[in-house]
Amino acid sequence: MGNVVVFMEVVEGALRKASLPAVTFAREAARHHGGQVLGVVAGSGLDAAASQASQLVSKLFVFDAPALASGMAELLAPLIARVAKEQGATVVCATATNTGKDVLPRAAALLGCGMVSDVIAIQGPHSFKRPMLAGNAIAHVEVSTPTLVASVRQTEFTAAEPLGAAGELIKADPGPLDARGAQVLGVQATKSERPELTEARVVVSGGRGMREGKNFEILGQLADLLGGAMGASRAACDAGMVPNDLQVGQTGKVVAPELYIAVAISGAIQHLAGMKGSKVIVAINKDGEAPIFQVADYGLVGTWEQTIPPLIEEIKQLKAAQK
Amino acid sequence: MKILVTLKRVPDPEQKVKFKGNQLDFSGASWVMNTFDEYAVETALRLNENAATGERLGEVVVASIGPKEASQQLRSALAMGADRAILIAGDDAQLDSGMVARMVAKLTEREKPDLLLMGKQTPDGENNQVGQLVAGFLGWPQATFAGSIEAADGGKALVVGREVDAGMESKKVPLPALVTVDLRIILPRAVHNGATPADHAYEEGPRYASLKGIMAAKKKELKEMTPADLGVEAALCVQVTSVEAPPARKAGVKVKDVKELVEKLHNQAKVI
Numbered sequence: 055m056g057n058v059v060v061f062m063e064v065v066e067g068a069l070r071k072a073s074l075p076a077v078t079f080a081r082e083a084a085r086h087h088g089g090q091v092l093g094v095v096a097g098s099g100l101d102a103a104a105s106q107a108s109q110l111v112s113k114l115f116v117f118d119a120p121a122l123a124s125g126m127a128e129l130l131a132p133l134i135a136r137v138a139k140e141q142g143a144t145v146v147c148a149t150a151t152n153t154g155k156d157v158l159p160r161a162a163a164l165l166g167c168g169m170v171s172d173v174i175a176i177q178g179p180h181s182f183k184r185p186m187l188a189g190n191a192i193a194h195v196e197v198s199t200p201t202l203v204a205s206v207r208q209t210e211f212t213a214a215e216p217l218g219a220a221g222e223l224i225k226a227d228p229g230p231l232d233a234r235g236a237q238v239l240g241v242q243a244t245k246s247e248r249p250e251l252t253e254a255r256v257v258v259s260g261g262r263g264m265r266e267g268k269n270f271e272i273l274g275q276l277a278d279l280l281g282g283a284m285g286a287s288r289a290a291c292d293a294g295m296v297p298n299d300l301q302v303g304q305t306g307k308v309v310a311p312e313l314y315i316a317v318a319i320s321g322a323i324q325h326l327a328g329m330k331g332s333k334v335i336v337a338i339n340k341d342g343e344a345p346i347f348q349v350a351d352y353g354l355v356g357t358w359e360q361t362i363p364p365l366i367e368e369i370k371q372l373k374a375a376q377k
Numbered sequence: 378m379k380i381l382v383t384l385k386r387v388p389d390p391e392q393k394v395k396f397k398g399n400q401l402d403f404s405g406a407s408w409v410m411n412t413f414d415e416y417a418v419e420t421a422l423r424l425n426e427n428a429a430t431g432e433r434l435g436e437v438v439v440a441s442i443g444p445k446e447a448s449q450q451l452r453s454a455l456a457m458g459a460d461r462a463i464l465i466a467g468d469d470a471q472l473d474s475g476m477v478a479r480m481v482a483k484l485t486e487r488e489k490p491d492l493l494l495m496g497k498q499t500p501d502g503e504n505n506q507v508g509q510l511v512a513g514f515l516g517w518p519q520a521t522f523a524g525s526i527e528a529a530d531g532g533k534a535l536v537v538g539r540e541v542d543a544g545m546e547s548k549k550v551p552l553p554a555l556v557t558v559d560l561r562i563i564l565p566r567a568v569h570n571g572a573t574p575a576d577h578a579y580e581e582g583p584r585y586a587s588l589k590g591i592m593a594a595k596k597k598e599l600k601e602m603t604p605a606d607l608g609v610e611a612a613l614c615v616q617v618t619s620v621e622a623p624p625a626r627k628a629g630v631k632v633k634d635v636k637e638l639v640e641k642l643h644n645q646a647k648v649i
Contacts, residue, residue, distance in 0.1 A: 065543070072542075126548070127509065128518055152542045156521045159474070159506040163513025168475055168614030171504045185623070187501055190394040191401060193617045235551035236518035239536065244544040256648075280649060288560070298524065298561060299544055304500065305560060313648040323390065324500075330626065334646045336638065342631075351629035351646065354638050361635055368639040369649060 056144025056201070057089035060111065061134050063125075063153055064095055064103040071253050076149040077110045077214035079173065079206040083145045086179040093221070094137050096130055096228070098123035108223045109216035113141075117228045124238040125153060129231050131160035137226075138165060143201065144179075150205035151252075162203040169203040170195050174210040188304045188327035208252055209310035209331050244297045248274075248283045251300065256282030256313045259302055259329070262289035263318025263340065264358060270296055272362050273317060279369055285309065285329075287319045303328035318358050321346025338362070378435045378532060378552065380421040381490035382459070383481055383507075384414035386443055386450040390500040399619035410450040413496025417558045418454045419583035420526065421494050423568040426458075428577050434570070435491075436460045440484055442467040442477055448599055455594035456586030462599040465607065473615040474502070476604075478510035483607040485515060490553065492535070497522050497557040508557040518550040524561035527569040538567075 060080035062073040080091045093111035095104055100118045108114040115137050122129055134157070138146045146161060148154040150172050162169040175183040180197045182204065251257065258277040260270050270284065277284050285302040286295070302309055304327040314332035319325060321337070321344055329335070330349055337350035340357045347353040354361060388406040395402040410418075418439060425435040439454040440463040441447045451462035465480055485493055493512075498505035512519035525538035529549060539546040540559045550556070561567060565578040586594070604611065632638045642649045 127512075127521075131513060152522060152540065155505050156509060156519075159509035160513040160519065162475070162506070163478070163510045168473065169504075169506055169510075170615055171506060181618075186503055186617075186620070187388075187394050187401075188390065188503075189623060191396075191620050192623050194619045194621075196616050196618050197614060198616070199614045234516060234518040235534075236520075236554075237549050239547040239549055241541065241543060241547070242545045292560065297544070298540055298559075299542065304503070305498075313642070313646075330623075334642070334648050335626075335629070336642070347631070348628070349626050351627075352638055352641055353629060353631040354635070355631065364635045365638065368635055372639060372643060372649065 055089055056087040057092050057141050058084040058087060058145040058147065059092050059094060059134065059138045059141065059143040061094045061130070061146070061148040061154070061157065062107050063151065064097045064100060067099055067102050069095070069103045069106040071213065071250070072149050072151050072208055074213035075208045075211035076147050076206045078211040079176070079204070080145070080147055081214065082176050083147065083204070086176065087144050089144065092137065092141055092143065094134055096122045096133055097125065104223060108220045110214050111221045113222045113224060115224050115226045117226055119228050119231070121231050122228065126233055126236055126238060127157045127160045128233045128236050130157045131164055133228060134161045135164040138201065145202055145204065147204045147206055149208050151208070154205050158203050158205050165201055165203065167199040167201040167203060168197040169205070170197055171205050172207045173204050174207050188323045189330055190323070207308060209308055244299050248277060249281070251283045251285055251302070252307055252309055254283035254309075254311055256280040256315070257285045257302070257309050257311045257329070257332070258282055258315045258317065259285035259287065259319060260290055260296070260317050261287040261319030262293065264290060264295060267295040269358070272358070272366075276315070276362060276366055279366060280313070282311070282313070287322070287325050316346050316350070317362065319346055320344045321349065378425065378491035379489070380425060380435065380437050380492045380494055381485060381488050382414070382417050382421045382437060382439045382454070382494045384418065384439055384441050384450055384454060384496070385411045385499050386441065386447045387411045387499050387501045396620065396622060399621060401620050408446065408450070410453060411496050411499045413498060413558060415583045416560070416563050417494045417496050418457055418459060420558055420562050420568055422458045422584070423573070423579065424492070424526065424528070424570045426573065428573040428579065434572055438463065438488060438490065440465065440481070442472065442480055444468065451599055452594050453586065455597045455599070456590040457584055458590060461597055463602060464599060465602045465604060467604065471611060471613065473613050474504045474506040474510060475614050476609065476612065478507045478514060479609050480604055480607055481507065481511045482514040483609055485511065487607070492552060493517070493555045495555070495557045497559050508555050512555040517553055517555050519555045520548050520550050521557045522559040523556050524559050525567045526556065526562070528571040532571065
């Protein structure tokens with residue numbers, strides 16, 4: 055018997071949607087381990103987020119202190135490890151966002167236990183499936199330590215729904231905080247009115263073939279028309295056309311929207327690793343032999359200049375007709 | 378400053394993944410240095426030189442855990458300009474991130490670098506754990522996913538631009554510290570060490586080894602060790618029991634024009 059601790063992220067006072075799949079994972083793991091799902095949130099000014107998060111778990115530990123606003127791994131990992139030890143947890147998990155990837159291994163080091171990254175399925179109490187080699191192999195992994203840490207691939211678990219009754223909310227004292235001398239000086243946030251890339255129903259991505267940053271504007275129009283997010287290939291990010299946080303792929307974000315439209319993207323292995331799980335894939339590329347067509351449900355051979363403006367018009371007409 | 382860089386030899390990410398029963402088959406694979414680790418070597422060299430004068434400012438030690446053949450990747454790093462190399466004998470199948478991290482932590486305690494610099498992940502295991510684990514074991518500050526590094530406080534600290542979900546975070550860490558590098562670290566102006574003129578622009582990407590560098594690398598020290606030398610016992614906590622190919626996506630169709638595409642997306646796929 056063991057409890058499952060799930061670390062949930064808070065962004066601008068609200069619970070981050072990206073954390074919900076980890077709660078689903080935690081509930082599944084709790085069935086295998088015969089324990090309860092316990093949540094942890096940490097930050098500053100957490101009242102709203104804590105009330106949201108408490109709907110999802112049996113017990114919620116809230117660490118609310120100004121010093122925790124930075125979200126530094128040096129501070130969060132010991133708190134997560136402490137809750138895990140005190141509450142007899144046998145599983146500690148979070149979504150494999152950049153924050154999750156930063157914090158969880160440090161918590162695993164403090165707990166002295168094994169960690170499995172990017173879990174896509176639970177096979178048993180200590181066995182999991184995870185992708186390797188840019189998604190070209192699926193590994194079955196066994197963790198032999200009594201307690202284990204798991205990061206969860208966001209696209210492979212559904213977003214958890216609130217439970218019928220709110221869980222117990224425990225305002226926990228973080229105690230003395232030691233950031234090991236580190237401090238966050240600031241965050242340069244990429245502001246966008248569009249939905250978050252990893253949460254969007256539709257993603258429109260551009261590649262090297264877009265040639266320059268300003269040409270992404272037309273992809274933005276297409277994304278907005280479909281209520282979607284913008285993405286990009288590593289080549290486009292490396293070339294400085296768009297910010298790196300738009301990068302979809304093995305080295306960027308993994309997305310699995312209902313509709314993924316890849317424009318002027320050739321389809322390098324490392325890009326495919328980030329979008330192969332999409333429900334419907336559309337590829338638009340001037341090279342009919344581009345590897346992206348091998349994973350696309352619908353392929354259209356043509357340049358973006360030739361195809362995107364009429365595509366926007368067609369969709370506008372369709373939407374007008376639907377009204 | 379003294380910098381310890383870890384590097385791993387990995388199967389070339391561009392080649393097709395082969396299976397033998399329920400295991401991976403790397404026979405006939407070609408092996409390369411993990412790109413992120415190569416970037417870490419480049420970053421270490423940039424931090425420890427005055428690019429205008431060519432003066433070296435500190436030692437760069439490279440270390441790898443792997444079979445004898447991994448000495449080839451270590452020699453490549455020496456040819457780029459690293460000073461000496463350490464190869465710890467190991468077999469990937471008998472290692473997990475925790476064991477690798479324990480060995481790196483022990484080596485770090487022994488070498489006492491000011492900075493431990495690592496790639497953020499490997500393209501084969503893709504665990505993205507080792508750097509953070511080592512920092513946790515040692516109780517060091519950590520700055521993962523570095524897209525830029527700037528020396529601060531007269532070389533006693535680093536200000537690291539980190540790739541976070543929301544954009545770029547600026548984090549200051551006192552030395553000694555652990556930094557893992559992301560892709561942008563090899564941009565021309567990503568590293569500022571206070572010695573190289575601030576307006577200096579590097580060639581993008583890791584540097585090529587010069588012929589002189591390759592010749593010099595042959596004479597540089599490459600020390601071989603075992604996990605036992607470091608006092609680390611084999612204890613695999615996370616084991617890959619079997620591996621399979623992912624389900625293949627069904628081949629799709631090519632549409633003739635935009636009209637047909639919209640029609641199919643609306644009526645067949647029902648996504649717009």
